[in-house]
Amino acid sequence: MTQKVIVIxxxxxVGKTALSIDIAKKYKGQIISGDSMQVYKNLDIGTAKITPDEMEGIRHYMIDILQVQQRFSVADFIDNCRKDIKEIANDDNIPIIVGGTGFYLQALLDGYSLGGDTFNQSSIERRKKWQLFMEKNGKEKLWEELAKLDIVAARKIPINNSRRVIRALEVIEQTGRLFSEQHDES
Known part of the structure; x- marks a missing residue:
């Protein structure tokens, strides 16, 4: 990522929200929530989501953009953040990312390669292929497929976390590289 941003x-x-509002007011900033759960509408309890009054007129992004039943991955987070950062900077404002989900922020800031746009047709087809494989053969066999291709990634992803196993397999297929090495690029 080349655009300069402030990350809190x-x-x-500990006062991240209040600090972000103060900085946004002082330096003409707009705020992006770095939290993977604040994107969901009507999921206010347990997410410490900022209220409209607390926003004090400062524009906020990545809050209440999806219905609870919609999927939101780290790749979606990165795609949305990059778009929002560009929009904020194009308006001569400073992007301020506040709080959040550690892995999501690390993936964004360190430039993890996640195999590109998660919504393109070939990615959807790969996901369906691995989901069907899992339905037919089970989570353990799915995990074993990942272990054959990338034992380092497999050791870090629990057998029962089929969504992450499938995502790792998708990325390996799409990029031709080990999933465990994807984050090393910047």
């Missing part, structure tokens, strides 16, 4: 992270309830 830290434990829950």
């Amino acid at each position: 992270v830290g434990p829950t309830a």
